Amino acid sequence: MQTDPPRSVYALIPITPVMTTADYAPLGVARAVAQRCGGSARAVLIGDAPDAIEHACRLGLDAVWVIPPTAGPLQPHQIAEMLADALSSYEAGHYTNDSLFLVAAGSVGEEIAGRLAAKLKAVPLGKCKHFAFDPEGRMSVQRNAFGGRLEMTLDCHEGPFVAAVRKSDEDSAPEIPDTVDTAVHHLPYREPKQTAYDILTQPRAEEHAGLEGARLVVSGGRGMGNDTGFTALYELAARLGGAVGGSLPAIDAGWAPVARQVGQSGKYVSPEIYLAIGISGTPQHMAGIDPHTKIIAINKDPDAAIFKMAHIGVVADWQELLPALTHELDKTGH
Ligand SMILES: Cc1cc2nc3c(=O)[nH]c(=O)nc-3n(C[C@H](O)[C@H](O)[C@H](O)COP(=O)(O)OP(=O)(O)OC[C@H]3O[C@@H](n4cnc5c(N)ncnc54)[C@H](O)[C@@H]3O)c2cc1C
Structure with missing residues (x-):
């Protein structure tokens, strides 16, 4: 037209x-x-x-x-x-x-x-x-x-x-x-207008990669059980060059900072791959993931809703699967 x-x-x-x-x-x-x-x-x-x-x-x-x-x-x-x-x-x-x-x-x-x-x-x-x-x-x-x-x-x-x-x-x-x-x-160079106020940039309070722009997000939910589970996620994310996210219950429990919450009342992320571990797949959580992102879900419940939306689903207890994954990464030098 x-x-x-x-x-x-x-x-x-x-x-x-x-x-x-x-x-x-x-x-x-x-x-x-x-x-x-x-x-x-x-x-x-x-x-x-x-x-x-x-x-x-x-x-x-x-x-x-x-x-x-x-x-x-x-x-x-x-x-x-x-x-x-x-x-x-x-x-x-x-x-x-x-x-x-x-x-x-x-x-x-x-x-x-x-x-x-x-x-x-x-x-x-x-x-x-x-x-x-x-x-x-x-x-x-x-x-x-x-x-x-x-x-x-x-x-x-x-x-x-x-x-x-x-x-x-x-x-x-x-x-x-x-x-x-x-x-x-x-176009000719333009001097940006000065701000009327000073903008202070605070260094990030943590050394882990941020969610913004991450190509891979390793995200944990209530099924991680405790903050030790999140330590495993941070290690995995660092090895794979990704960033850690979490569901609301995981954030509420204090296992990761609020800035890492994914979902309706958290951040919207659009990585290439979203690795969801111990996350059931509620609409409020999935609302924070771009429809073009490929989802890999690890959940011990074969009926978990996330398997209907995942491109790859693994029915497993993360406590058994993550060490096996780490072992394989060790072998490939990642
Ligand atoms: C207004 C509103 C806004 C909300 N905003 C958000 C939001 O922004 N983000 C968000 O995430 N939620 C949000 N929620 C909450 C949402 O409704 C769900 O409560 C939440 O997403 C569930 O999180 P979850 O999947 O981690 O927990 P659960 O639903 O409890 O799922 C835990 C999963 O872990 C699995 N599991 C348990 N143990 C293991 C194991 N060892 N290995 C593998 N799998 C295991 C279980 O099978 C289960 O599927 C919002 C709710 C409301 C009402």
């Missing part, structure tokens, strides 16, 4: 020292959505971005604008400010009322989305998927509610719109056009 002027779909990506595939999700979604509506797919990147530029060119985005890196790390409000400046001054193309701005889902991305929507007087849609268009070019999107138990369809009439996206269906199979020559524009 061709709109007039063509709808522009922007992937907005701040570059950080450690980028994951989830951080690049807006590029694939922008490409796929623009393809479906006959619009143009664009990207605005902040930072030292050769990998992101290459990624955007590979996906056949129509244009990429690069804002040079700043001296230090940026706060979400500074990123929103820089994006809003670049977009409003028409340096990054000409956006219209039906333009769609996409950021990567996650705590930082969603803060940027909210702040950017306020600055551009755009409509914040939240975390969305399945962007679709009717014959008049109006957009509808789907959004989860109540921890993923309800799905809402939002009809979007007048924008521009800002949405947070994950590696979603749109990302999985955009058709890559072979004729598009991505135009890469370099």
